[in-house]
Every structure is written in structure tokens, then in C-alpha cells.
Amino acid sequence: MTSVARRPGPAAPVRSQVPGVKPQAVRSKAKPGFVLGVIAVGAVIVLALWWQDTTSVHGLGEWLTGAGRILGLLCGYGVVVLVALMARLPPVERGVGTDRLARWHAMGGRYVVSIVVAHGLLIVWGYAVTARTNVVNESGALLTQYPDVLMATVAGFLLLGVGIVSMRAARRRMRYETWYYLHFYTYLAIALAFSHQFADGASFINSLAARFWWSAMYLTVALLVLWYRVAVPWRDYVRHGFRVAGIRDEAPGVVSVYIRGNRLEELAAEPGQFFRWRFLDRSLWWSSHPYSLSAAPGRDMLRITVKDLGDHSRALRALRPGTRVWAEGPFGAFTANSYAPSRGAVLLAGGVGITPLRAMFASLPGRVTLIYRARSWRDIVFREELDAIARARGGRVHYVVGSRAELGTDPLTAPVLLSLVPGLHKQEAYVCGPAGMTESAVSALLAAGVPRRRIHYESFEF
Numbered sequence: 001m002t003s004v005a006r007r008p009g010p011a012a013p014v015r016s017q018v019p020g021v022k023p024q025a026v027r028s029k030a031k032p033g034f035v036l037g038v039i040a041v042g043a044v045i046v047l048a049l050w051w052q053d054t055t056s057v058h059g060l061g062e063w064l065t066g067a068g069r070i071l072g073l074l075c076g077y078g079v080v081v082l083v084a085l086m087a088r089l090p091p092v093e094r095g096v097g098t099d100r101l102a103r104w105h106a107m108g109g110r111y112v113v114s115i116v117v118a119h120g121l122l123i124v125w126g127y128a129v130t131a132r133t134n135v136v137n138e139s140g141a142l143l144t145q146y147p148d149v150l151m152a153t154v155a156g157f158l159l160l161g162v163g164i165v166s167m168r169a170a171r172r173r174m175r176y177e178t179w180y181y182l183h184f185y186t187y188l189a190i191a192l193a194f195s196h197q198f199a200d201g202a203s204f205i206n207s208l209a210a211r212f213w214w215s216a217m218y219l220t221v222a223l224l225v226l227w228y229r230v231a232v233p234w235r236d237y238v239r240h241g242f243r244v245a246g247i248r249d250e251a252p253g254v255v256s257v258y259i260r261g262n263r264l265e266e267l268a269a270e271p272g273q274f275f276r277w278r279f280l281d282r283s284l285w286w287s288s289h290p291y292s293l294s295a296a297p298g299r300d301m302l303r304i305t306v307k308d309l310g311d312h313s314r315a316l317r318a319l320r321p322g323t324r325v326w327a328e329g330p331f332g333a334f335t336a337n338s339y340a341p342s343r344g345a346v347l348l349a350g351g352v353g354i355t356p357l358r359a360m361f362a363s364l365p366g367r368v369t370l371i372y373r374a375r376s377w378r379d380i381v382f383r384e385e386l387d388a389i390a391r392a393r394g395g396r397v398h399y400v401v402g403s404r405a406e407l408g409t410d411p412l413t414a415p416v417l418l419s420l421v422p423g424l425h426k427q428e429a430y431v432c433g434p435a436g437m438t439e440s441a442v443s444a445l446l447a448a449g450v451p452r453r454r455i456h457y458e459s460f461e462f
């Protein structure tokens with residue numbers, strides 16, 4: 001592996017592989033199928049516990065209440081799964097990928113909110129049928145007479161609210177941070193609903209096994225969240241002492257930030273991965289943003305390269321050397337783990353999606369071709385570095401520059417890719433860029449005969 005990129009000012013040389021560090025490839029990874037399997041097994045256990053505790057069901061009222069209870073249990077379980085998906089467990093982050101986890105979380109959230117509404121409606125209806133009253137009276141009775149139902153109702157509305165603000169139309173209208181912090185109400189909702197399960201849930205009142213299983217599940221997930229989202233970042237902050245080392249202009253609106261730290265090899269970060277960065281100065285300390293490593297990590301230096309697309313990314317230009325940094329990571333499954341050097345690789349970058357691919361271009365062994373799509377030559381970042389890496393490693397860079405209108409055609413079709421990369425169908429492909437470009441690049445790669453399992457892509461949107 002070779003890295004020849006020159007780095008400015010205070011930076012120490014980047015190494016693509018740090019001696020003595022266990023390569024990430026041999027670190028544990030949970031494959032998507034395995035994670036989905038574990039989630040399914042958990043759901044089966046939840047239903048089995050309900051089955052065991054339900055001896056008989058008579059009449060419409062009990063059927064409705066039973067269906068409501070099952071949905072309630074699935075909702076309680078679903079919330080735990082949603083939180084666990086975001087607990088930043090390293091094997092899951094590495095094996096599934098943060099962007100896919102975020103998609104699962106968003107999809108699961110929609111199911112959970114729908115289930116919580118159906119749970120409430122079915123329980124009220126079932127109780128009303130059994131008590132031979134109407135649903136309005138029954139709702140009043142449930143809210144006033146049953147322990148913790150009021151709290152659970154508040155929890156249900158909180159979940160519904162979080163679901164509504166997460167809908168695309170609503171989310172687009174608010175700042176990312178506003179949406180993110182509103183999400184924390186989910187934890188309050190879980191706390192409020194938890195006691196309701198134990199106090200009112202028929203499956204819990206008489207079953208020690210159910211009480212044990214559910215308590216263990218909630219406790220485990222709470223500990224994982226505390227460990228991986230609070231304790232580990234704190235430990236890394238103290239251990240590595242991250243600080244801004246310098247800033248460098250790369251292109252109009254694009255800067256690189258160099259971050260110095262101690263014993264960085266212990267992080268075992270890989271080219272292609274990203275960290276969540278919190279720069280501890282007066283204006284930025286309250287928000288953390290994901291940025292990929294744009295150079296292979298060194299023992300004492302990391303580099304990110306950022307395009308100004310909003311408040312945070314724009315403010316990085318003004319960071320002062322010495323600013324302390326809280327870095328969480330490394331995250332992401334966009335790495336070369338499944339790559340066999342004998343096959344060779346094609347890297348397809350669009351716009352600022354070049355950042356992780358720049359790091360991979362310098363470090364992937366074998367025959368590697370980089371195709372870099374940009375609207376104009378001004379937008380090309382790292383040109384000198386990329387050309388130097390290509391020369392040093394005997395790789396190739398193709399710059400595909402210009403808008404579709406200027407080029408008069410889609411520049412990323414299968415025939416174009418095949419003409420740029422001989423033997424493409426045997427190679428591993430890595431794609432990073434805007435959503436539209438990624439979609440058409442993936443279709444073109446498939447049409448060019450690259451099997452789906454060899455196409456890897458990362459989205460810069462969660």
C-alpha cells in the first residue's frame with residue numbers, strides 16, 4: 001500500500017497502514033442478515049412469552065384486547081430495537097453500515113408509531129366491548145382508573161410527535177439539530193411507557209419469565225447506549241487528546257481540517273470510514289457532524305475535507321489550531337474488507353464524495369481506477385494529490401467534468417464505464433456521491449456486469 005500525498009504545515013506523514021495495529025478486517029462484524037435474524041428471534045420470544053401467558057380468549061372483546069396486547073408488546077420491543085440500532089455498537093456499525101442502520105431505524109420508527117396507535121385503539125375498543133360501554137367512556141375509565149395508563153398515553157403522543165417531525169416534509173423544514181434533539185423525547189417516552197408495561201400488561205403481572213426477559217432487554221440496551229455513546233467517546237477524548245492542527249483550502253468552499261491526537265493507531269480507523277466531529281469552540285461545541293477521513297489515518301494525525309453546505313461545514317474554515325475536538329468513531333462499513341487485490345477496484349466519486357475514496361485510492365492494493373465526476377474543474381478537489389497517488393501506485397484517475405447538458409449525455413453509463421475500466425465486471429466497485437449520481441452509477445455498474453454484492457456505496461445523508 002502506498003500513500004504519497006503531501007500534507008501541509010504541522011501534519012506528520014500519513015501512513016496507510018500502521019504497524020502493530022490489528023487490521024479491521026479481522027475485527028468482529030455483524031452482517032446485516034445476522035442482525036435482522038437476531039431482531040426476528042427477539043420478536044418471536046416476545047410473542048412466545050405472550051402465548052405462554054394467555055390460556056384462553058373468549059368473545060370479540062377479548063380478541064380485540066388480545067390483538068391490542070400483542071401490538072403493545074411488539075411496540076415495546078420495537079422501541080428497544082430502534083434504540084439499539086442507534087447505540088453505535090462497533091460490530092454492527094462495521095458490518096451493517098451507519099447509513100443502512102439509519103434507514104432501518106427510520107423504517108422501523110414508522111412501523112412502531114403505527115403500531116402504538118393501533119395498540120391504543122384496539123385496547124380501548126376491546127375493553128369497551130367487554131364492559132358493554134362506548135369507547136369514549138372506556139377511554140376516560142382507562143385514563144383515570146388504570147395505573148400508568150395516563151403516562152403511557154403521554155408516551156404514545158410523544159412517539160407520534162417524533163414520528164411526525166421525522167416525516168420528510170416536516171424534517172426538510174427544520175434544522176438538522178432541532179430534529180435531532182427533538183428525537184431525545186423518545187427516551188422520555190420509553191421511560192414513561194416502561195412502568196405501564198409492568199403495571200398494566202397482563203403478560204407481566206403473572207409471569208416472572210416475562211418480567212425478567214423484558215427487564216434484561218431494557219437494561220442491556222440502556223447500558224450499551226451509555227457505554228458506546230457516552231463512556232467510549234469520553235475515554236477516547238481523554239486518551240487521544242484530539243486537537244485541530246491546521247486548516248488548508250482545497251478548492252472554492254472546500255477545506256481540509258487536520259486533527260492531531262495521540263496513539264491514533266488504537267482507533268484502528270480504516271480508509272473509507274468516518275467520525276462524528278464536535279469542535280469544542282464557542283459556536284460549534286453543541287453539534288456533532290459526520291465527516292469521512294480524506295486520508296488514510298496516521299499515528300498522530302487525521303484529516304477530513306469538508307464542503308461548505310451549511311452552518312457547520314462553513315464554520316470549519318475559521319477553526320483555530322489548538323481547538324479541542326470530541327471525535328466519535330470510527331464508523332461505517334464503507335471499507336475494503338471484502339476486497340481481494342487480485343480482482344482490482346474501481347472507485348466512483350461524485351463531488352465531495354471524493355473524500356473517503358481519496359483515502360481508499362491511496363491505500364487499496366492491486367489495480368485501482370478512480371473515476372471522479374464533478375460539475376466543473378473548479379470543483380475538483382485534491383487534483384495534485386490524486387495524480388501523484390496514481391503515478392506512485394500505477395493507478396489511473398479519470399476526471400469526468402461538466403454538467404449533463406454540457407456533455408450532451410449521461411457520462412456514467414455502462415458503455416462509458418466499460419471503456420474507462422477494462423475488465424470492470426470482475427472488479428470491486430466503491431461509489432460515493434450525491435444520491436442521484438450514486439443511483440445512476442450503481443445502475444450503470446450492474447448493467448456493466450458487476451455483481452451487486454461487489455458494489456459498495458455510502459450515502460452522505462442519514
Ligand SMILES: Cc1cc2nc3c(=O)[nH]c(=O)nc-3n(C[C@H](O)[C@H](O)[C@H](O)COP(=O)(O)OP(=O)(O)OC[C@H]3O[C@@H](n4cnc5c(N)ncnc54)[C@H](O)[C@@H]3O)c2cc1C
Binds near residue numbers: 274291307310311459
Ligand atoms: C457518513 C457521512 C460522511 C460524510 N462525509 C463528509 C465529508 O467527508 N465531507 C463533507 O463535506 N461532507 C460529508 N458529509 C456530509 C456532512 O455531514 C454534511 O454536509 C454536514 O453535516 C452539513 O451540516 P451543515 O450544518 O453544514 O449544513 P446543514 O444545512 O445544517 O445540513 C445540510 C444537510 O446535511 C445533513 N446533516 C446536517 N447535520 C448533520 C448531522 N449532524 N449529522 C448527519 N447529517 C447532518 C442533513 O441531511 C442536512 O439536511 C458526510 C455525511 C455522512 C452522513
